[in-house]
Amino acid sequence: NAGVTQTPKFRILKIGQSMTLQCTQDMNHNYMYWYRQDPGMGLKLIYYSVGAGITDKGEVPNGYNVSRSTTEDFPLRLELAAPSQTSVYFCAIKTGPTGELFFGEGSRLTVL
Amino acid sequence: AQSVTQPDIHITVSEGASLELRCNYSYGATPYLFWYVQSPGQGLQLLLKYFSGDTLVQGIKGFEAEFKRSQSSFNLRKPSVHWSDAAEYFCAVAGTASKLTFGTGTRLQVTL
Numbered sequence: 001n002a003g004v005t006q007t008p009k010f011r012i013l014k015i016g017q018s019m020t021l022q023c024t025q026d027m028n029h030n031y032m033y034w035y036r037q038d039p040g041m042g043l044k045l046i047y048y049s050v051g052a053g054i055t056d057k058g059e060v061p062n063g064y065n066v067s068r069s070t071t072e073d074f075p076l077r078l079e080l081a082a083p084s085q086t087s088v089y090f091c092a093i094k095t096g097p098t099g100e101l102f103f104g105e106g107s108r109l110t111v112l
Numbered sequence: 113a114q115s116v117t118q119p120d121i122h123i124t125v126s127e128g129a130s131l132e133l134r135c136n137y138s139y140g141a142t143p144y145l146f147w148y149v150q151s152p153g154q155g156l157q158l159l160l161k162y163f164s165g166d167t168l169v170q171g172i173k174g175f176e177a178e179f180k181r182s183q184s185s186f187n188l189r190k191p192s193v194h195w196s197d198a199a200e201y202f203c204a205v206a207g208t209a210s211k212l213t214f215g216t217g218t219r220l221q222v223t224l
Contacts, residue, residue, distance in 0.1 A: 031209065031210055033211070033212075040121070040216060040217075042116075042202060042214040042217055043214045045212070048209060050209055056209075058211065090156070098144055098161060098163040098206075099146075099161075099163075100146060100158050101158075101210070101212055102158075103148075103155040105154065105155045106154075106155055
């Protein structure tokens with residue numbers, strides 16, 4: 001999925017550790033999003049940003065933090081990882097005026 | 113708040129048979145609606161979208177969807193399914209700031 005790059009693709013964390021999931025876009029779009037996907041639950045919005053310096057909570061923000069210092073980057077930080085944060089995380093950008101999102105390939109995180 | 117319901121968790125169809133995946137939404141205004149497809153281990157790809165105008169919208173890979181306001185539905189259809197269509201399908205509605213609310217998904221299995 002050229003245009004939205006997520007790293008790492010896979011990561012195993014121990015309970016209590018911290019880490020940052022990186023999301024970078026090269027399409028100069030203002031709106032960026034972080035979702036998590038759990039089996040049978042669809043995708044849930046964690047945080048989103050409408051431009052550099054502006055972020056806001058989504059449906060499931062607890063245990064996460066974000067920043068948006070540049071248009072290109074929208075990192076998601078997990079503090080004190082918990083097993084409940086085991087999930088697949090997707091970063092997305094809004095690419096058109098009618099709201100369609102373009103997704104990265106995802107980052108699979110396991111917390112043990 | 114908006115919501116999306118996909119009542120079918122899993123559907124199995126024979127290759128060459130027709131397909132209809134159901135989606136019901138709840139949204140106060142005229143909705144922007146989307147269908148995404150996800151192959152195993154991959155990100156989400158936009159199949160089609162509805163935002164105004166013709167209630168029958170065409171998408172990629174031979175899919176179409178019909179918006180029915182009276183039924184709050186946006187069902188996805190394909191006249192003849194191919195084995196490569198096996199994947200998970202998500203319906204979504206856009207809210208403020210183009211935040212998408214997703215359904216829980218329907219997994220499509222195609223038998224040969």
